[in-house]
Amino acid sequence: MNKQEMIEEIKRLKKQKNAVILAHNYQIPEIQDIADIVGDSLKLSQEAANSNADIIILSGVHFMAESAKILSPEKKVLLPNIDAGCPMADMIDIEKLRLFKEKHPEAPVVCYVNTSAEVKAESDVCCTSSNALKIVKNLDADKVLFIPDRNLGAFIATQIPEKEIVCFDGFCITHNRIELEEIENVRKEYPTALILAHPECDPEVVKRADFVGSTSQIINFAKESDNEIFIIATEMGIMHKLENDNKGTNKKFYMLSPSLICSNMKKNRLEDIYYALEEENYEIKVDEDIRLRAIKSLDRMLELS
Numbered sequence: 001m002n003k004q005e006m007i008e009e010i011k012r013l014k015k016q017k018n019a020v021i022l023a024h025n026y027q028i029p030e031i032q033d034i035a036d037i038v039g040d041s042l043k044l045s046q047e048a049a050n051s052n053a054d055i056i057i058l059s060g061v062h063f064m065a066e067s068a069k070i071l072s073p074e075k076k077v078l079l080p081n082i083d084a085g086c087p088m089a090d091m092i093d094i095e096k097l098r099l100f101k102e103k104h105p106e107a108p109v110v111c112y113v114n115t116s117a118e119v120k121a122e123s124d125v126c127c128t129s130s131n132a133l134k135i136v137k138n139l140d141a142d143k144v145l146f147i148p149d150r151n152l153g154a155f156i157a158t159q160i161p162e163k164e165i166v167c168f169d170g171f172c173i174t175h176n177r178i179e180l181e182e183i184e185n186v187r188k189e190y191p192t193a194l195i196l197a198h199p200e201c202d203p204e205v206v207k208r209a210d211f212v213g214s215t216s217q218i219i220n221f222a223k224e225s226d227n228e229i230f231i232i233a234t235e236m237g238i239m240h241k242l243e244n245d246n247k248g249t250n251k252k253f254y255m256l257s258p259s260l261i262c263s264n265m266k267k268n269r270l271e272d273i274y275y276a277l278e279e280e281n282y283e284i285k286v287d288e289d290i291r292l293r294a295i296k297s298l299d300r301m302l303e304l305s
Contacts, residue, residue, distance in 0.1 A: 003030075006274050010034055013277035019055035021273065022047055024064060025215040026237035026265040031059050031273060038241060040216045041067065041113050042128040045298075048072045057276050058284075059268045061086045065284040066117045070294050073286075080272035082282040084264050088200075089114050091170035092148040097122050100145060104166055107143045110136055111297060112152060114172075117286045121293035123147070125300040129199055130214035133159055138304040151176065155199040155206055174235055175200035177259040183208045186231050186256055195256065196221060197233035209233060219245060228252060235262045 001009065011034075014021065022044045023035035032038050037047045041064045048056045048068035056077045058065040063086050065079040092100075097119055101109065111123030112132070120126055127135040129152060136144055136156050142163055146153035148170030157165040175198055183195070183205060196218045197209035206212050211221050215238055222230050223245050232238060233256040242253045275281065286294070 003270065006270055007034060010270075010274050010277060013274070014057075017055050017277060017280075018053050019057055019277060020048075020051050020053035021057045021059060022068070024060035024237070024265065025219070025241055026235040026262055027059050027268060028237065028266060029240040030270045031268060032237075032240050034270070034273065035059065040128065040130065040214055042130065043216065044068065045071050048075065048077070051075075055277075055280065057273060059273060060084070061089075061264050062284070063089045063114055063116060066286055067113060067120075067298070069284050069286045070117060070120070070291050070298065073288075073291060076280065077284045078276045078280060079282045079284055080276040081267040081269070084267040086114055086264060088148060088170050088172045089116055089119075092119055092168055094118050094122055096168075097147060100147065100168055104143070104145055107145045107166065108139060108141050109145045109147060110139065111147055112149050115148060117290050117294045119147070120297050121290045123297045125304060126297040127301055127305075128214065130217055131301065131305040132156055132199075135301060135304045136160060136163065136165065149200060151202060151206070152199045154203045155212065158203075172200040174260060174262045175233075176202055178202060178205050178233060178257050180204055180208075182257045186254075190229050190231060190254065192227075193229035193231045193254070194225065194227050195231045195233060197256075198235075201233055205233065218242075222246065222251070222253070230254070231256050232260075233257070234260065235265060236260050237262075237265060 021035045022037045023031050045067040049071040061084045069077040108124040111126050113128045147168040150167040153167035194210040196211045228250050230253050
């Protein structure tokens with residue numbers, strides 16, 4: 001099949017099997033274009049739960065498909081490429097979390113959504129990059145353990161100085177690649193540009209940004225801003241939606257760094273979507289006991305946000 005034939009076949013199979021395709025903002029343009037919903041990890045999980053589809057094709061990474069399964073246990077959740085993982089999520093497991101908790105007894109654990117189902121099940125409340133600040137602020141505790149992203153935790157700590165936030169030493173290998181020199185160079189080249197950064201970036205990079213937010217928040221900020229030049233400090237997949245959402249305007253978008261490519265997010269291809277629909281392979285399953293405990297942390301997040 002050529003590309004167009006494959007797209008038509010994907011549409012046919014999707015209708016035949018009552019499936020829905022959910023794609024993260026970091027997916028390749030071809031997948032974003034055929035997806036029913038494109039968004040951040042929280043939105044995709046919520047859309048999966050609200051959908052009447054029998055099959056969820058989650059085009060993202062493993063923890064996202066797990067989150068969709070936690071919220072939609074009755075649906076078949078498929079990950080198009082089983083090798084699409086998240087190095088940051090892999091930096092913490094049950095044993096490491098329990099040791100972390102032992103060092104700080106009584107402090108609640110705020111768990112970033114970029115984690116396994118098992119880690120979510122061992123945590124008190126989940127969060128995303130878009131609601132982490134609100135979650136920690138609304139939590140009735142003076143001391144909080146934040147896992148696994150030290151950079152997102154550090155950003156929250158600057159916003160809520162009255163609370164002690166103890167961060168696990170995890171990080172996103174993609175966002176953490178940005179060098180300060182790149183910030184300085186781009187300021188000289190585009191003096192009127194606004195730098196929009198993800199809070200997973202290093203704290204020194206975040207300090208120099210004009211706006212800090214999740215992928216959805218960056219997309220919305222750029223759309224509503226009157227500025228015309230933007231430097232994007234998050235994974236390059238977001239550029240597709242930024243450019244599509246701002247067609248007909250004079251707005252220009254440039255990547256802060258050529259290193260902002262997540263190889264795991266780029267593992268899903270159009271062919272993988274087709275085979276997921278055709279063969280229904282790579283089904284994501286979550287042990288029911290773990291799922292029931294993990295969903296408590298997700299429900300608690302919704303309560304606090």
